Amino acid sequence: xxxxxGVPAPLLFGQLLLGLINGGFYAMLSLGLAVIFGxxxxxxxxxxxxxxxxxxxxxxxxxxxxxxxxxxxxxxxLIVGAFGFVLEKTIISRLYKLDHLYGLLxxxxxxxxxxxxxxxGYGSSGMPYQIPAVLSGAVNLGFMxxxxxxxxxxxxxLVVCIATWMLIEKTKLGSLLRAATENPALVQAxxxxxxxxxxxxxxxxxxLAAFAGVLAAPIYSVNPNMGSNFIxxxxxxxxxxxxxxxxxxxxxxxxxxxxxxLTKVFYPQASDTVIFVVMVLVLLTRPAGLFGxxx
Amino acid sequence: MTLTRRGLLxxxxxxxxxxxxxxxxxxxxxxxxxxGDMSGMYRDLSGPVxxxxxxxxxxxxxxxxxxxxxxxxxxxxxxxxxxxAGVAGQWFDRDGVDLVVxxxxxxxxxxxxxxxxxxxxxxxxxxxxxxDLTGPQCxxxxxxxxxxxxxxxxxxxxAMVKAGGDTWFFITADYAFGHAMQRDTxxxxxxxxxxxxxxxxxxxxxxxxxxxxxxxxxxxGAKVIGLANAGxxxxxxxxxxxxxxxxxxARLAGLLVFxxxxxxxxxxxxxxxxxxxxxxWDLNERTRAFTQRVLPNTGGARPGMGQAxxxxxxxxxxxxxxxxxxxxxxxxGAATVAQMKAMPTDDDAFGPGSIRADGRALHPxxxxxxxxxxxxxxxxDYYKLLAxxxxxxxxxxxxxxxxxxxxx
Numbered sequence: 001x002x003x004x005x006g007v008p009a010p011l012l013f014g015q016l017l018l019g020l021i022n023g024g025f026y027a028m029l030s031l032g033l034a035v036i037f038g039x040x041x042x043x044x045x046x047x048x049x050x051x052x053x054x055x056x057x058x059x060x061x062x063x064x065x066x067x068x069x070x071x072x073x074x075x076x077x078l079i080v081g082a083f084g085f086v087l088e089k090t091i092i093s094r095l096y097k098l099d100h101l102y103g104l105l106x107x108x109x110x111x112x113x114x115x116x117x118x119x120x121g122y123g124s125s126g127m128p129y130q131i132p133a134v135l136s137g138a139v140n141l142g143f144m145x146x147x148x149x150x151x152x153x154x155x156x157x158l159v160v161c162i163a164t165w166m167l168i169e170k171t172k173l174g175s176l177l178r179a180a181t182e183n184p185a186l187v188q189a190x191x192x193x194x195x196x197x198x199x200x201x202x203x204x205x206x207x208l209a210a211f212a213g214v215l216a217a218p219i220y221s222v223n224p225n226m227g228s229n230f231i232x233x234x235x236x237x238x239x240x241x242x243x244x245x246x247x248x249x250x251x252x253x254x255x256x257x258x259x260x261x262l263t264k265v266f267y268p269q270a271s272d273t274v275i276f277v278v279m280v281l282v283l284l285t286r287p288a289g290l291f292g293x294x295x
Numbered sequence: 296m297t298l299t300r301r302g303l304l305x306x307x308x309x310x311x312x313x314x315x316x317x318x319x320x321x322x323x324x325x326x327x328x329x330x331g332d333m334s335g336m337y338r339d340l341s342g343p344v345x346x347x348x349x350x351x352x353x354x355x356x357x358x359x360x361x362x363x364x365x366x367x368x369x370x371x372x373x374x375x376x377x378x379x380a381g382v383a384g385q386w387f388d389r390d391g392v393d394l395v396v397x398x399x400x401x402x403x404x405x406x407x408x409x410x411x412x413x414x415x416x417x418x419x420x421x422x423x424x425x426x427d428l429t430g431p432q433c434x435x436x437x438x439x440x441x442x443x444x445x446x447x448x449x450x451x452x453x454a455m456v457k458a459g460g461d462t463w464f465f466i467t468a469d470y471a472f473g474h475a476m477q478r479d480t481x482x483x484x485x486x487x488x489x490x491x492x493x494x495x496x497x498x499x500x501x502x503x504x505x506x507x508x509x510x511x512x513x514x515x516g517a518k519v520i521g522l523a524n525a526g527x528x529x530x531x532x533x534x535x536x537x538x539x540x541x542x543x544x545a546r547l548a549g550l551l552v553f554x555x556x557x558x559x560x561x562x563x564x565x566x567x568x569x570x571x572x573x574x575x576w577d578l579n580e581r582t583r584a585f586t587q588r589v590l591p592n593t594g595g596a597r598p599g600m601g602q603a604x605x606x607x608x609x610x611x612x613x614x615x616x617x618x619x620x621x622x623x624x625x626x627x628g629a630a631t632v633a634q635m636k637a638m639p640t641d642d643d644a645f646g647p648g649s650i651r652a653d654g655r656a657l658h659p660x661x662x663x664x665x666x667x668x669x670x671x672x673x674x675x676d677y678y679k680l681l682a683x684x685x686x687x688x689x690x691x692x693x694x695x696x697x698x699x700x701x702x703x
């Protein structure tokens with residue numbers, strides 16, 4: 001087998017694939033953030049916390065009610081999405097007229113409160129959550145053993161990303177959403193209930209994060225800090241893709257996952273900073289992000 | 296006489312302190328501050344269970360019956376050295392605290408140990424790993440209980456090589472503790488005739504996906520993958536090693552693993568892991584008895600070695616207080632520590648032992664293997680004992696520590 005820059009090719013292919021899998025998580029999380037920012041203009045710092053809630057709800061469903069992974073994949077986003085619905089109605093909707101900073105501070109505070117509550121209830125070292133039996137095991141790809149579950153993560157992430165993109169870009173509902181973002185007063189004049197549309201968008205973004213949380217539960221430790229580990233990276237991804245750009249969030253999510261994966265081979269110490277280096281380079285050359293529209 | 300505002304304020308402040316000072320002299324209870332991580336990533340290996348263990352020590356000592364009033368305070372250092380040193384300083388200066396115990400996180404422990412020395416109080420460190428506490432940074436006021444990096448490296452590293460694991464690869468958290476842990480372990484591996492094939496430094500904190508590092512380790516063909524990290528990093532490493540089947544081709548050596556980590560992993564993921572602890576609840580009659588007593592106050596969690604150390608340390612402290620008297624103990628922390636070192640230790644968690652001149656508490660270290668789900672018969676039935684290192688061999692020899700208290 002040949003080697004590239006002193007790294008054997010099989011190892012390199014393996015790392016590329018792993019990068020793609022992590023990119024799937026980045027894409028799903030940044031998608032929710034981009035949708036919420038695009039429609040509501042809220043920088044949702046609580047996104048990591050709702051990702052964590054998704055994983056915890058899956059754990060609770062299994063341990064308290066005996067509901068398995070597949071139903072959790074459906075139920076947890078609904079439950080956490082409903083939580084997001086209430087959150088938007090009661091608290092977040094009050095901030096739309098104010099500066100971005102207020103939304104950022106509020107959601108950051110919310111994230112701390114949510115993490116604290118779960119830490120008090122469930123400790124800090126996390127909860128075990130097994131990979132469902134159907135998806136356990138691995139397949140030999142020749143250059144690496146790919147756990148079936150990780151393959152499933154890529155597929156699920158791609159499907160969710162494409163479905164969300166289609167929903168917003170190609171359907172009537174999506175066009176209403178986009179119109180309401182551009183000019184809420186006009187859309188309301190046509191008889192559309194814009195506030196409800198906004199609430200549902202927020203709930204939808206939150207549900208996306210919760211879905212990613214359930215997907216992550218069997219891989220990462222289900223603990224109260226799991227969201228805050230991701231959130232900084234995901235924000236960088238959104239900025240690189242262009243704030244509010246759905247397509248940008250998806251592409252840069254997967255792309256940066258791969259870049260991070262390769263860094264882990266060539267210079268592991270930098271693997272958590274490389275994304276921010278890319279962010280700096282992108283902002284220097286394209287201040288609105290790769291796919292963002294300059295305003 | 297002219298009245299100035301400053302003078303008035305000063306008098307007011309002084310008079311307001313008077314009744315307080317008098318009350319303190321009258322009762323003068325022994326005050327124990329449990330300074331731990333109550334809200335962060337180390338909460339489960341310190342936190343409320345440490346507080347329960349401190350209270351258990353007071354109860355088992357029978358402080359009330361012996362006429363020694365004891366009060367327990369609880370503090371959260373949030374894993375920040377400045378906050379830890381601040382809380383300790385305030386406790387010593389304002390609240391009359393005599394002993395600070397637990398203090399997980401090496402950097403916080405080093406800071407708090409300094410404060411305790413400066414104020415001539417007592418610090419019993421049970422949660423931190425750095426062997427510097429009884430090495431270059433040792434003080435006559437500090438005692439280090441439970442474990443340190445030298446002991447863990449010696450026990451786990453040495454035993455793994457003896458069992459045939461002679462080629463190693465390290466996954467190391469890229470900060471002081473990770474590097475120290477790797478360096479100490481690598482030394483023992485080489486000493487025992489083993490070889491280190493490589494290592495990878497993982498960013499700390501913030502790394503959640505270790506699969507690519509695990510695959511790099513696997514590709515070197517090393518027989519043992521040493522995990523020089525702690526907490527959720529270790530948990531994620533082990534979980535993902537099981538997922539990728541890396542634990543089939545190489546053995547995992549957790550260099551710092553607590554029972555709370557194993558509980559978080561579940562046996563399905565953790566089985567076969569080799570680790571060192573100095574306390575296990577199901578080790579013998581005495582450890583089981585201790586665990587039964589403390590269990591109603593821990594929310595069902597079995598204590599790990601750090602938390603059990605709080606029990607052992609506080610118990611030994613109270614014995615010393617009884618010996619020299621409450622007034623003398625409150626007056627000088629160094630005198631209390633000297634008394635603690637002069638007496639043998641004996642408690643249900645660690646058994647008989649002693650405290651060395653450099654402040655190192657000596658007790659046996661146990662090498663455990665995590666059971667498979669089939670072998671585990673009851674909740675928290677997690678470990679089987681592989682080997683025991685006697686107390687006099689478990690820790691770094693006195694002469695190698697370079698503690699300034701020890702004449703060279």
